Amino acid sequence: MSSAHPAEPDPAEAATAPLWRAVQAFRLVTLLYAVGQQIASVRYYENQWLSWFFIALMVIWSGISALLLAQVHGPGTARIRPLVVLGDHLLVLGLIAATPLVADYAWYHGHQPLPTTMWSANAVISAAILRGPLAGVASGLLIAATIITMRQQWGEDVWADATAPVLVSVGLALGLAADTARRAQEQLQRAVRLTAATEERERLARQVHDGVLQILSYIKRRGTEIGGPAGELAQRAGEQEVALRRLISEQAAGRETGETTVDLRPLLTAHATPRVVVSTPGEPVRIGRWTAREIAAAVAAALTNVDLHAGPEARAYILLEDTGTELIVSVRDDGVGIAPGRLVEAEHEGRMGVSRSITGRIAALGGTAELLTAETVGEGTEWEFRIPRT
Structure with a gap:
């Protein structure tokens, strides 16, 4: 036909x-x-x-x-x-x-x-x-x-x-x-098709972020506040929100198909919600594909800790800086903070989320992950990742 x-x-x-x-x-x-x-x-x-x-x-x-x-x-x-x-x-x-x-x-x-x-x-x-x-x-x-x-x-x-x-x-x-x-x-034709596909993905990502993700986030928050049968609805909405954010993040990571570097910014902005504010440079921050994914995974782990431990009203702030010689990624929240000795206690209990998902990933990249507000209750928590550009 x-x-x-x-x-x-x-x-x-x-x-x-x-x-x-x-x-x-x-x-x-x-x-x-x-x-x-x-x-x-x-x-x-x-x-x-x-x-x-x-x-x-x-x-x-x-x-x-x-x-x-x-x-x-x-x-x-x-x-x-x-x-x-x-x-x-x-x-x-x-x-x-x-x-x-x-x-x-x-x-x-x-x-x-x-x-x-x-x-x-x-x-x-x-x-x-x-x-x-x-x-x-x-x-x-x-x-x-x-x-x-x-x-x-x-x-x-x-x-x-x-x-x-x-x-x-x-x-x-x-x-x-x-x-x-x-x-x-x-x-040339492959580049034209890739550009068109990238623009379409960005358009769809904006629509998803501006509409669906915000609604899912609202349902999750309100359902948790209401409790009862609405709590299950909140849980389902939260699961779908995470799945959609992961999909957007993977699409952003796959834009430069065939290239060895990617722009780190879309991997971080995919986490933006009414409760998560993301600030990135105006120019692309291109780094190795594996390095970018590991940084994004560490940031996702830090945000998971915010959802689990910072409190229902806590807001998170992600800041990306590129000094030319190193990348600085800050993940800060205004939640309840961490009780004194809690990290050591969690590690002794066998809970390796922080040591493996955050510090382990950053250390594998040759960088450092520092918890700047540790041991301080009521003032929130801030992670600072420093990754050398080499």
């Missing part, structure tokens, strides 16, 4: 279209040179009328092939170009082989074949653009071998003739240029 939307242009076609148009100018120049060579050499031919017939055939084909190869996009472009390139080769090889029909051995043994070497290079160029450097080199070798065979130069003369090196070099250079253009076009 046909789609209602137009198909996306083939990257290979879009990349090589300028090359196809440009080489047709070369085809015109070489055609003029071939006609000039015919005018200068026709008096030495044995069959002059036949030579003019071959030249007319070359002129007609040059016009047809130039129009077909130079078109940018159109129905059947991918199917027509290989046929035109094949026709190029058949005509070039046929004209080279027909040279003895219009001139004697003494002439063609020491001169260019009938279509001239320059005009023959059009077939090599077309093959290189169509299929890459290997096809270009193969085409150059084929045409050069045909010319050498026709001129009977397989002896020592072959090393003094520049035909083969020139044709092979042209095929190699244009083939590499075409392949480079195709790769660049594919990378």
Whole structure:
């Protein structure tokens, strides 16, 4: 079933279209040179009328092939170009082989074949653009071998003739240029698609944050305050809020697919709620992907402790600073604080949330995690993570 939307242009076609148009100018120049060579050499031919017939055939084909190869996009472009390139080769090889029909051995043994070497290079160029450097080199070798065979130069003369090196070099250079253009076009289209997908994810994340997450947070808070049957509703709302925040965070972490660094800011701003305020720099804070995820996980663990221990009315504040040499992440709340000796007591009881989820993660990054307001009840709690940028 046909789609209602137009198909996306083939990257290979879009990349090589300028090359196809440009080489047709070369085809015109070489055609003029071939006609000039015919005018200068026709008096030495044995069959002059036949030579003019071959030249007319070359002129007609040059016009047809130039129009077909130079078109940018159109129905059947991918199917027509290989046929035109094949026709190029058949005509070039046929004209080279027909040279003895219009001139004697003494002439063609020491001169260019009938279509001239320059005009023959059009077939090599077309093959290189169509299929890459290997096809270009193969085409150059084929045409050069045909010319050498026709001129009977397989002896020592072959090393003094520049035909083969020139044709092979042209095929190699244009083939590499075409392949480079195709790769660049594919990378450009991937970047465009990635940018569009990123913008769409950011739009959806804003909508989720502005609407759904705030409602879930409100239901969780009010249900907890009301208690009873509403407490279960609050618990379910809290679970869905956490799941949505994790999804947004993972989407933000996956934006730079194929890159080794990510922007830390979206991983932290995903935690923003009416009770959690996040402040980050205006410019991207790009760090290693694994480092960013570990920092975000430590921040999530600190916020979990706020939800569990700081009190129902506590608010949390996340601050990210980039000094150039290190990252400083602060997670502060205005809750009830931590009772003296509570952290040591929790660790002895086997509760390793703080030591493993927070300090352990930051230590693994070569940084430090310091609890600035520890042992102080009623003044809230503040974690400060310092991670070197190395």
